[in-house]
Amino acid sequence: MGDNGAGKSTLVRVIAGADPADKGVIEWKGEPVRVHRPQDARALGIATVYQDLALCENLDVVGNLYLGREVHRAGVLDEVEMERRASELLGSLAIRIPDLRAPVATLSSGQRQSVAVSRALLGAPEAVVLDEPTAALGIEQATHILDLIEQMRERGLAVLIVSHNLGDIKAVADQVAVLRLGRNNGFFDVNTTPQEQIIASITGATDNTGRKPVRPWP
Amino acid sequence: MAVNDREPPPGGATRYLRECLRLLRWGAGTLVTAWRVGRTGSLPVVLGLVVIWIVFESIDTDFLSARNLSNLSVDLVGMGLITVGVIFVLLVGDIDLSVGSVSGLAGAIFAQLNVNAGVPEWLACLIAVLGGAAAGAVHGFFVARLGVPAFVVTLAGLLAWNGLMLFILDTHGSINLDDQGLVATLTNHYFGNALIPLGLAALGLAAYLAVALLGRRRRTVAGLPGPTLGAVAVRAGLLGAVLFGAAGVFIGFRGLPLSVLILLVTLAVLDFVLRRTTYGRKIFALGGGIEAARRAGIAVEAVRMSVFTVSGAMAAVGGLFLASRITSVGQTSGQGDLVIDVIAAAVIGGVSLFGGRGTTWAALLGVLVIQSIASGMALLGVQVAVQFMITGSVLLAAVVLDSLSRRAQRSHGRA
Numbered sequence: 001m002g003d004n005g006a007g008k009s010t011l012v013r014v015i016a017g018a019d020p021a022d023k024g025v026i027e028w029k030g031e032p033v034r035v036h037r038p039q040d041a042r043a044l045g046i047a048t049v050y051q052d053l054a055l056c057e058n059l060d061v062v063g064n065l066y067l068g069r070e071v072h073r074a075g076v077l078d079e080v081e082m083e084r085r086a087s088e089l090l091g092s093l094a095i096r097i098p099d100l101r102a103p104v105a106t107l108s109s110g111q112r113q114s115v116a117v118s119r120a121l122l123g124a125p126e127a128v129v130l131d132e133p134t135a136a137l138g139i140e141q142a143t144h145i146l147d148l149i150e151q152m153r154e155r156g157l158a159v160l161i162v163s164h165n166l167g168d169i170k171a172v173a174d175q176v177a178v179l180r181l182g183r184n185n186g187f188f189d190v191n192t193t194p195q196e197q198i199i200a201s202i203t204g205a206t207d208n209t210g211r212k213p214v215r216p217w218p
Numbered sequence: 219m220a221v222n223d224r225e226p227p228p229g230g231a232t233r234y235l236r237e238c239l240r241l242l243r244w245g246a247g248t249l250v251t252a253w254r255v256g257r258t259g260s261l262p263v264v265l266g267l268v269v270i271w272i273v274f275e276s277i278d279t280d281f282l283s284a285r286n287l288s289n290l291s292v293d294l295v296g297m298g299l300i301t302v303g304v305i306f307v308l309l310v311g312d313i314d315l316s317v318g319s320v321s322g323l324a325g326a327i328f329a330q331l332n333v334n335a336g337v338p339e340w341l342a343c344l345i346a347v348l349g350g351a352a353a354g355a356v357h358g359f360f361v362a363r364l365g366v367p368a369f370v371v372t373l374a375g376l377l378a379w380n381g382l383m384l385f386i387l388d389t390h391g392s393i394n395l396d397d398q399g400l401v402a403t404l405t406n407h408y409f410g411n412a413l414i415p416l417g418l419a420a421l422g423l424a425a426y427l428a429v430a431l432l433g434r435r436r437r438t439v440a441g442l443p444g445p446t447l448g449a450v451a452v453r454a455g456l457l458g459a460v461l462f463g464a465a466g467v468f469i470g471f472r473g474l475p476l477s478v479l480i481l482l483v484t485l486a487v488l489d490f491v492l493r494r495t496t497y498g499r500k501i502f503a504l505g506g507g508i509e510a511a512r513r514a515g516i517a518v519e520a521v522r523m524s525v526f527t528v529s530g531a532m533a534a535v536g537g538l539f540l541a542s543r544i545t546s547v548g549q550t551s552g553q554g555d556l557v558i559d560v561i562a563a564a565v566i567g568g569v570s571l572f573g574g575r576g577t578t579w580a581a582l583l584g585v586l587v588i589q590s591i592a593s594g595m596a597l598l599g600v601q602v603a604v605q606f607m608i609t610g611s612v613l614l615a616a617v618v619l620d621s622l623s624r625r626a627q628r629s630h631g632r633a
């Protein structure tokens with residue numbers, strides 16, 4: 001969590017390999033790893049849903065889901081297989097999009113968010129990073145996305161959600177890390193920490209950015 | 219009036235009229251919906267072409283004669299080949315204004331090497347095309363690597379490559395090509411045997427049917443909705459009508475032109491590249507959002523450079539066909555309204571200037587519109603001035619349609 005401009009999306013892009021960090025170390029399962037390109041993160045099993053979704057407006061749903069990892073058959077794009085797997089995946093996530101061949105530009109914002117989330121899940125990742133997944137949505141669509149996040153957790157995926165909304169975080173998260181002015185401003189256990197303390201950390205009423213983290217990431 | 223002498227059957231005419239109106243409204247409704255979601259395909263340009271042909275034919279019955287249509291087809295090949303290259307650039311959302319100059323440059327390189335330096339024709343052709351590709355790669359470098367807007371880079375190219383062409387032509391002014399040679403053959407060879415166009419039309423139709431039916435069966439097996447047999451039949455029928463109609467026209471005047479065959483094969487191959495390969499998918503992805511493509515792991519710079527290279531190479535190939543048509547290369551080769559016509563053709567054919575939408579067949583349809591206007595005007599003896607104004611208006615109309623369609627699609631998505 002963190003206030004506007006705290007550096008949440010920047011951190012997400014660093015993790016995803018979209019904007020590599022100038023310095024610092026990324027550790028994955030205890031090992032230092034190099035993440036310089038989006039492919040690197042993907043190869044590690046980290047999938048990302050960006051705040052702006054990063055969908056290609058002109059491509060259809062299937063094209064977006066498989067962008068950068070198309071399925072081939074004798075060297076030629078295998079549209080039938082991609083569409084079959086795509087509709088299977090969307091079905092298993094209870095996402096309803098009437099026409100998988102419609103350009104993404106014609107979809108509603110809730111549908112686009114669903115497409116972006118399913119794209120993240122397509123490569124069977126181990127960890128999913130979601131940047132403000134509910135910020136642009138109405139209540140009903142936001143609930144659906146939170147349901148999807150619950151589903152990921154039940155499947156045993158690690159989920160990292162960036163959010164402003166303490167309500168969403170209380171609903172789905174176990175741990176909160178607060179970012180303030182580009183630095184870590186504390187880790188909290190969602191179930192035991194009073195709400196006010198988290199908010200104080202977000203707004204800077206308690207400033208820990210200069211000191212060591214209150215508690216190491218578990 | 220004679221019709222009013224007789225009492226119309228009560229209600230009959232009005233009911234008939236009402237039915238017609240309902241049918242019209244239904245048709246218009248479907249069209250508007252298709253337009254909103256950006257799926258009208260080639261329908262507007264095909265309708266436009268039909269209107270243009272009907273108008274010119276009704277003014278001058280020579281217009282739709284086999285002779286005129288055949289000549290028109292051979293005339294449009296050079297421009298069509300240049301247009302396909304530009305379409306690659308337009309699809310990623312950039313523009314290439316240099317293609318006219320590059321086509322002239324290629325002609326000059328060929329003429330100088332072959333006619334004046336005695337280099338064999340095939341080698342001179344190869345060098346000319348590689349030269350065009352190199353010119354395109356230079357544009358691509360500045361656009362993709364250094365981030366200079368394509369508009370400015372290729373505008374500079376327009377001037378600079380024209381300068382290089384004049385430099386190569388030197389004091390010769392214009393160079394006449396060997397009118398029995400390979401390059402001349404490109405546009406003056408016709409397959410006189412009537413079985414060749416008919417056989418190729420049948421082959422094209424059979425290939426279409428095979429691909430459509432096999433694809434349909436695979437979709438059914440995979441449990442996906444596919445086109446109905448009726449839809450496949452209707453499309454095959456339309457394609458067959460066009461193919462055999464064209465074959466009939468060519469048989470009516472000297473046979474199938476080699477140049478037209480080359481254009482069609484090129485369009486089909488590049489269509490396959492764009493729609494069925496990973497490379498083509500990357501090109502469309504760039505047109506739909508460079509940042510999104512980058513985050514999907516696509517090597518954006520390389521793809522952007524490649525489309526300019528394709529454009530340069532196709533401009534050179536087109537330049538050789540233009541030189542072939544008049545068997546000479548001169549100081550005005552590739553200049554004038556060529557570049558405007560080429561970009562107009564792409565947009566008229568349905569390629570979006572905003573990137574990400576279009577097919578290679580737009581080159582054929584768009585160039586047909588432009589050349590039909592030019593040829594019709596020439597038949598009627600209309601001045602070039604008027605022709606420019608009309609082509610300009612058609613271009614403007616196509617761009618307006620493109621912008622409106624994009625806006626409609628966006629608001630449809632937000633709703």
Ligand SMILES: Nc1ncnc2c1ncn2[C@@H]1O[C@H](COP(=O)(O)OP(=O)(O)O)[C@@H](O)[C@H]1O
Binds near residue numbers: 010011
């Ligand atoms: N660690 C950092 N060091 C320096 N600048 C940063 C850092 N993190 C973020 N920024 C800058 O802060 C600005 C806002 O970051 P952003 O990630 O968009 O915020 P948020 O998503 O939290 O609203 C960006 O311009 C970014 O470059």
Ligand SMILES: [Mg+2]
Binds near residue numbers: 008010051132
């Ligand atoms: Mg953000």
